[in-house]
Amino acid sequence: MKSLVGGMFGKYKVVRLLGTGGMGKVYEAYDTDKGRTVALKLLNEQYADDEKFRARFLRESRAAAILQEPHVIPIHDWGEIGNVLYIDMRLVRGQTLHDMLKRGALDPQRATDIVGQIAAALDAAHAEGLIHRDVKPQNIIVTPDDFAYLVDFGIAETRGDTHLTMAGYQVGSFDYMAPERFGGSEATPAVDVYALACVLHEALTGHKPFAGHSAQVIAAHLSSPPPRPSALNARVPASFDDVVARGMAKHPDDRYGSAGALGRAAKHALAAGASAAGAPTMEAPRYVAGPVSYPPFNAQYAPPPTVPPTQSRGNYVLPVLIAAAALLLVGVVVLTIAVVATRNKEPDNPSPTLADTPPSVLTYQSEPSSTTQPVYPQSTAISAPPDAEQRLRQIADEDRPFVAATLAEYWVPQLSSKRPGVVDQGVVWDNTMTLQEHLDLRQRYPDVRLLWSGDWSTFSAPDFWVTVVGLAFPDSAGPLTWCRAQALDRDHCIAKLISTTH
Incomplete structure (x- = not known):
C-alpha cells in the first residue's frame, strides 16, 4: 500500500504515518465529519481479498468496540472504503x-x-x-x-471462533x-x-x-x-x-x-x-518446590533434608511417641471436665448460635476490600427503589444539565462504570446493585454525578451507568492526582474525558 500521507481516505484527511504492523498501517488522520483527530488503521492491500484476513480484521473491531474498560483504546468506527478495510479509533499520545x-x-x-x-x-x-x-x-x-x-x-x-492460524503464520509472539x-x-x-x-x-x-x-x-x-x-x-x-x-x-x-x-x-x-x-533481620531462606510444570521440570532450589545427616530416625521416634501420648491423655481429661461442667449448669440466657441469628443483623463494610470481591454498602439515607433502572435514569437526567455546563470537554475522576451483566471480580452486576453503589458513592464523596454513556462520544459503549466526581480538570493528571489523594487505586478511580466531539 502506497503512503496516504497528505491525501484523503474517504472522509479522513491523512496526516502522518504512526506505525506499521503485520496486517497494515496506522495513520494519524482527521475525521472531517466529526471534527476530531483519530488513529486510522488500514489493512494492507495484498490482504484485502483474503477472506480469513478480512474476518480477523473485522473481529478486531468488534472485539475492542464491545469492551467498556478505560485501558482499552475505544473504537469509533470501522468498515470498508475503496476495497480497503479500516478501523477508526481514539488517538493516544504515548x-x-x-x-x-x-x-x-x-x-x-x-x-x-x-x-x-x-x-x-x-x-x-x-x-x-x-x-x-x-x-x-x-x-x-x-x-x-x-x-x-x-x-x-x-x-x-x-471462545468458539474459528482459529485463523494459517500456514507460515503463528498467532502470537x-x-x-x-x-x-x-x-x-x-x-x-x-x-x-x-x-x-x-x-x-x-x-x-x-x-x-x-x-x-x-x-x-x-x-x-x-x-x-x-x-x-x-x-x-x-x-x-x-x-x-x-x-x-x-x-x-x-x-x-x-x-x-x-x-x-x-x-x-x-x-x-x-x-x-x-x-x-526495612526489617532489621534477614529473611530466612526459602526452599521453593516450584509450580507444577507442563511437562514436569526440576525445582530451582533443592529442599533441605528432612532428617539431619548426623542423627538417625531411631534416636527420636520414641520421645516423639511418648510426648504425643502425654498430650492425648491431657486432652481427654480436659474434655471430660468440660462435659461434666456443662451438664451441671443450666444457663439462664443461652448464647445464640449462627442458626439463631436473624438476617437483619448482618452488616456491610463501609470500605471495599482490595483483595476480596467488592462489597456493596447499604445506604442509610436512601434505599434502592424497586425499579432501579427508572431511578438511575431519573438521577442521570437530573445531573445532565450540570455535567453539560460544567464537565463537558474536561477530564473528571471516574469512580464506576456498570451495566447489567458486567462481571467485576466474579460478581455479575444488575441495575439494583449499580444504583446502590452509586448512592453510596454519592454520600461518600462530594458532588458525585451519574452519566449515561450513550450521551457522550468518549465512551466506547452506549449503555453504561457511569459515576463521576463533579470536578473538571484540563488534562488527565488532575483526576489521577485526586484519585491518589483519596487513596484510590486505578481499579477504583481513573481519569475520564467527558465530551461529544472526541
Whole structure:
C-alpha cells in the first residue's frame, strides 16, 4: 500500500504515518465529519481479498468496540472504503512499553502499576469471552502520565471462533507464548495470564524471560523453569520471583485464576519487598518446590533434608511417641471436665448460635476490600427503589444539565462504570446493585454525578451507568492526582474525558 500521507481516505484527511504492523498501517488522520483527530488503521492491500484476513480484521473491531474498560483504546468506527478495510479509533499520545524498555528496566513500583492496568483490560476482555493472545510490550501504550492501554486486538479470539492460524503464520509472539499454545491446544484466558507474567518479568529486568533463537525460546517455554527477576536485577525484591513463577507455570491450572489476580499479587510482592527492606533481620531462606510444570521440570532450589545427616530416625521416634501420648491423655481429661461442667449448669440466657441469628443483623463494610470481591454498602439515607433502572435514569437526567455546563470537554475522576451483566471480580452486576453503589458513592464523596454513556462520544459503549466526581480538570493528571489523594487505586478511580466531539 502506497503512503496516504497528505491525501484523503474517504472522509479522513491523512496526516502522518504512526506505525506499521503485520496486517497494515496506522495513520494519524482527521475525521472531517466529526471534527476530531483519530488513529486510522488500514489493512494492507495484498490482504484485502483474503477472506480469513478480512474476518480477523473485522473481529478486531468488534472485539475492542464491545469492551467498556478505560485501558482499552475505544473504537469509533470501522468498515470498508475503496476495497480497503479500516478501523477508526481514539488517538493516544504515548510510547510503547517496548520502546520504554530499550532504556532499561522499570522501577518495580512503575512496572507493577503498568501491569496492573493491563490486567484490568484483560479481565474485561475475558469477561466478554475474548482472549487477546498477543500480550507483549509492543502492544502496550503508556501515556506521559503512565496511563497504560492494551492495543491490537487483531488476533483476539472469541471462545468458539474459528482459529485463523494459517500456514507460515503463528498467532502470537514466541517470546510471550504459553506452553500449551505450541501444542495446538485451544486458547483460554490462562494464555494471557502467562504472557502478562512474561511482560512483568521484562518490565522488572529489561530482558525477555528466555533468550535465543525461536527453537530455543520454544524449548524453554516448554521445559525450563520460570526465570527469577531478582537474580537479574538487584533492585527487584525476591518476593516477585514467586509471582512470576506462578504466572508462568507450565500448566494453565497452576497459574493465577485471572490477570487481575496476577496484578494484585505483584502489588503484594512490592509491599512485601518494601517491608523486608526495612526489617532489621534477614529473611530466612526459602526452599521453593516450584509450580507444577507442563511437562514436569526440576525445582530451582533443592529442599533441605528432612532428617539431619548426623542423627538417625531411631534416636527420636520414641520421645516423639511418648510426648504425643502425654498430650492425648491431657486432652481427654480436659474434655471430660468440660462435659461434666456443662451438664451441671443450666444457663439462664443461652448464647445464640449462627442458626439463631436473624438476617437483619448482618452488616456491610463501609470500605471495599482490595483483595476480596467488592462489597456493596447499604445506604442509610436512601434505599434502592424497586425499579432501579427508572431511578438511575431519573438521577442521570437530573445531573445532565450540570455535567453539560460544567464537565463537558474536561477530564473528571471516574469512580464506576456498570451495566447489567458486567462481571467485576466474579460478581455479575444488575441495575439494583449499580444504583446502590452509586448512592453510596454519592454520600461518600462530594458532588458525585451519574452519566449515561450513550450521551457522550468518549465512551466506547452506549449503555453504561457511569459515576463521576463533579470536578473538571484540563488534562488527565488532575483526576489521577485526586484519585491518589483519596487513596484510590486505578481499579477504583481513573481519569475520564467527558465530551461529544472526541
